Amino acid sequence: MRKTLYYGMVGASLSSFIGVVHRIGISFDGRAKMVAGCFSTNAKKNQETADFYEVDQNRVYASYEEMAEKEGKREDKIDFVVISAPNNVHYKTAKAFLENGIHVLCEKPLCFEVEEGEELKKLAEEKGLFFCVNYSYSGNNMVKEARELIRAGKIGRIINVNAEYLQEYLVDDVGDTEDKMVKLSSWRKDPKVAGISNCVGDIGTHIENTVAYMTGLKLKRVAAKLDYFGQPLDLNANILVEFDNGAHGVYCSSQVCVGHMNGLVVRIFGTEGAIEWVQENPNILSVTLKGQPTQIYNRGMGYETARSQAVNRLPSGHPEGLYVAFANIYRDWIEALLKVVNGEPVDPAECDFPKIDAGIEGVRFVHACVESNAKDAAWVEV
Amino acid sequence: MRKTLYYGMVGASLSSFIGVVHRIGISFDGRAKMVAGCFSTNAKKNQETADFYEVDQNRVYASYEEMAEKEGKREDKIDFVVISAPNNVHYKTAKAFLENGIHVLCEKPLCFEVEEGEELKKLAEEKGLFFCVNYSYSGNNMVKEARELIRAGKIGRIINVNAEYLQEYLVDDVGDTEDKMVKLSSWRKDPKVAGISNCVGDIGTHIENTVAYMTGLKLKRVAAKLDYFGQPLDLNANILVEFDNGAHGVYCSSQVCVGHMNGLVVRIFGTEGAIEWVQENPNILSVTLKGQPTQIYNRGMGYETARSQAVNRLPSGHPEGLYVAFANIYRDWIEALLKVVNGEPVDPAECDFPKIDAGIEGVRFVHACVESNAKDAAWVEV
Amino acid sequence: MRKTLYYGMVGASLSSFIGVVHRIGISFDGRAKMVAGCFSTNAKKNQETADFYEVDQNRVYASYEEMAEKEGKREDKIDFVVISAPNNVHYKTAKAFLENGIHVLCEKPLCFEVEEGEELKKLAEEKGLFFCVNYSYSGNNMVKEARELIRAGKIGRIINVNAEYLQEYLVDDVGDTEDKMVKLSSWRKDPKVAGISNCVGDIGTHIENTVAYMTGLKLKRVAAKLDYFGQPLDLNANILVEFDNGAHGVYCSSQVCVGHMNGLVVRIFGTEGAIEWVQENPNILSVTLKGQPTQIYNRGMGYETARSQAVNRLPSGHPEGLYVAFANIYRDWIEALLKVVNGEPVDPAECDFPKIDAGIEGVRFVHACVESNAKDAAWVEV
């Protein structure tokens, strides 16, 4: 009866902020150990990271292909791989590990093309492997609370959605004719690495996922106006959306909105009430019932639904932040895999981590937005 | 040398909330007196209102036509009329008073058709009369401050706009098959009285005006998705907008968004900074310069621009509300008319009240939105 | 059957911000007309103000004594006087008008000495005259809502109070050795005019009144530490308070707290819940029941108590500000006086304006704080 999992990482060298968040998130519950990695294509960085984490030299790999192949053949192979590398690496890396019998947790976006996503899904199913796409905001307690309340019918039928993800960090790119490809985050602006979209692909897709997670609604079509401001990829997006239940809404995604650091805000309006969640102050949820005062839910209080109570780590008023969102996703992920490795049945309903379908939906959304924009914001089916 | 103006009202019986706001707004500076009126088509209400305000019985009129004609012939005729009656009455009433040589201040929307607006404009110009359309939010000190800062280049070139006006008061209408025309506000939902739009016409148009006032930008085209939820007129609207400078944005207008009472929120994003104003807490303005902390401006402080300083009535921290917004518009209106009646020149630049062009622009906007929606949110020129 | 009252003003020249607020507040309901005044001891200012308000030349007075005496003898004498002059004038002016049979509404503080207050009270009772002390914040809808909820037992027995009134406008006085008596507000800093306290007397007393109004609790004793920073009167005060029900709390009053404009904040904590009101955003009330989410009450909504509903002037989400607080006090004041002049009985319970007892309580509070401070913050009975 195993109580601990072993994992490896692709990407996530010491200089990668998100890679560190993965490692810390996993460590919260102490049920998985990192034992292998290909942390960087830069050999020095790769080795430094391996040294820092005290990874056995035999399991430090120069390429993800080597890692997938060699780990796949080990008796004590890693149980899962975390892929936290630039976007263009996701698909092929995920594929390689699946082919070698290793469960995959991959950063978003899952891949560039919908077909790639479908292929990975098929492959995982054939191999009986689990696949998580790290839409990390769904790990927040209050996002789960919103979902529970909406599922329970608290706000009635959804009739309007207003969501945004605003940042300011690329505003200097606007209207600049010089090459800006030298910034820290430059790969996000390079189509070869980032894919067909920057702003929608990087952050707009979090709006899509968070709304889908909270509401269970599917996007039917989008009418998107993207602004490139002279850059190869989009920096700003205003998107009309239509859901399968007939409701409409807007998604606004931007990296040029001064005054907003990482402003994911989701507002769901129903016939009986409304819910608002603000990522930058994530322990709070605003819930209003029709004709009633807005109620400010605090994470950790007794009035939370059972599901949210279950994922509380700290008492109310003690801020849980981004690391905890990761930790919550990893808890569900690791609990499911522990059952798998121990031969126990896994109830899909208990697997509250973002699945490959969410990843594919994200790719569809990005493609639809880019296509719509190319058609001057005509409606495009998702 | 006259120091006081005389005015009459059409509409604004005692039971009209907005009529009372007009009367109080005018009274703030004590420079205009109500001496005539046709307050209601209901004779009893008309008389009661006249009695309450101690209007001379000779100047209480049964119809706006009678009032316009008779006042127009008096030696001591009213200097201006305030039209605060249902939408369908605006055009013909305004026309009648203009034809009788009386300046007009009219509630928004100016009229139903763009052509009507153009006709009124032409008529006013021919007669040398002033015409104000009461987009009252532009009377707020902090809206003026936003405009001054934007004009001064503080936030650079505008690259994105995100504005909304959300209310919840009609959410019970959603999906209801029964006749809801019995509510207090029912005329707003009746196309014959309200015109072609409820939600966009009543409140969406305030978004349009406030953004235009703050930024000086002109709307080029809109792509609007309106939701009717089974009602004759729209209750919810999500609108992509494009400005003449190439910038895009979204306007969201709704009467079915639970948790929002009168939520006009305007956010203007530029290359150098951003500005946010929230009508429900109007004495505050958020100003952020690129890479700097957000600054919370308080109305009444020494750092305000000269223009805003000039319209301060209370020291900082003492809330000025809706009445003051009206009072500020009326101050500019009355100051201009006092110059006119005293034969002094009026500098248009000093006339900081919403002019008939703003009213016509509002009608254009509503028409464009309704037309766009009829074409499934295709772009329509404004 | 009279429907209109006539009043006069002492103080409130055109340059007095609070004087204008009185006049406008009275005008909201159109039931009282200003017909007399002694607006300034400066003859020119006095005349200018009289001219502006078109006061009959015969009723413009050079001194309050002359005004009280001459008005008292007129057949058509003013029904009430509004005293909006510096503090040192309150007592003697109020006394003069009472002696001449005229109801009095006086700005706070009522007077300098408790004995003076008791004398005025006795005089008013003997003459059968009404007396209002203008603690204007009690006119706010949401302050009334707080009182109604507390009275109804919503938050249980009160066990702690935390209230503050913070301003920054005198911070430059701190540690300054130069004469600062030249500022606009300089009389507030002059003991001969302002009395024994600046900060506690001017704004701390609003804390005392607002808490007393909301809770019905009486202050039993205070332990106050005042800071003078080299000035003749206090600029900062931190005060421990004890109520007659045994509960404790703190009152913090300051004119040197940078970042606070007019920050009256009242928080009342009970065994079953808590209430918070913030004057700078006065249309909101935070109400929390034990173990429940905080509820954000919006003025004007159907869930308000009947009392607050009755004083709503604008729909929810349309900000009512300081003028409305004044207008609400004046409505109650004028309604009561109209009954008096028409010989109708007045139910004291209906008179929801601050009475002379509140004014006396305020004077007691200021004296107790100053005395406590002189004893190094020893407890002093109020």
Place this chain on the structure above:
Amino acid sequence: MRKTLYYGMVGASLSSFIGVVHRIGISFDGRAKMVAGCFSTNAKKNQETADFYEVDQNRVYASYEEMAEKEGKREDKIDFVVISAPNNVHYKTAKAFLENGIHVLCEKPLCFEVEEGEELKKLAEEKGLFFCVNYSYSGNNMVKEARELIRAGKIGRIINVNAEYLQEYLVDDVGDTEDKMVKLSSWRKDPKVAGISNCVGDIGTHIENTVAYMTGLKLKRVAAKLDYFGQPLDLNANILVEFDNGAHGVYCSSQVCVGHMNGLVVRIFGTEGAIEWVQENPNILSVTLKGQPTQIYNRGMGYETARSQAVNRLPSGHPEGLYVAFANIYRDWIEALLKVVNGEPVDPAECDFPKIDAGIEGVRFVHACVESNAKDAAWVEV
């Protein structure tokens, strides 16, 4: 050259929320490993916790005395111990480990008596050992930013302090005559375990420390009114404070304030500006310069001081919460100890963790408050 430290824990069984936070906080930077522990006096809990963390059976101890003694004798003894056990255990445990040559990080309060604290300090100095008292809020980035700004003179000379720490979780204890000693947190209410104070000792002391850390001011004396509401220890405290620079302020600490979960709020007012920090939204700092708009600092932005920049872990807008505050303290603690074990000099100025002096100051503060309250809030020197 060692790169990793080894530590043990006293207390911190799996059911202790704060014990887990310690372990996770340490793990963030991966530079210290837990290898020994006495997690509970309950043998079963002790073993379960040891098993969970895979602690070598030889280093699981039944008592802290045994642990201190045996670890002290090992060649590979732990470098430091973390004491996260009930208050009454702190002093004797810390003493035991110091005597055995082991550095100590102890939860607050340091001990019950000032003399105990002084003794521990002397012992640590004699042994050349480091001692940290875990005032965790000082680990927050924005608390450090506040300190840096204040140190740099940004807000001038401090003239007033207003700080509070409000919770609601014990409100049910008020006026209850039944035994409430059965709650989860009951030991906090038991004088034998918690010491002479509950509310001031548990949370009031965080106010004292956070203000001292931010400002560098020392408390001179306090005048405290504590409310016990029939319980053996205090549940509510309102405290006047006086600093060594002559400034005054109030500290309010409560466990019965409905609507507040973990509401540590610190506001520091100076002659040139003011700073406000709210623990429940810790990535934000409000900074106001005299006469200027309030500036909302966001953690992680380029305008932060170098010190705060250095402790940033996530980009701006990605919430860092309580775990990060712990991680930051542990980073400084571990970096200092690594130097010690490697024989490098340690610059005290670099050791930005709370030292034993802070712990002693906390004990002094609690004693002064309790003594003051016993004297009916007379001033007591700290």
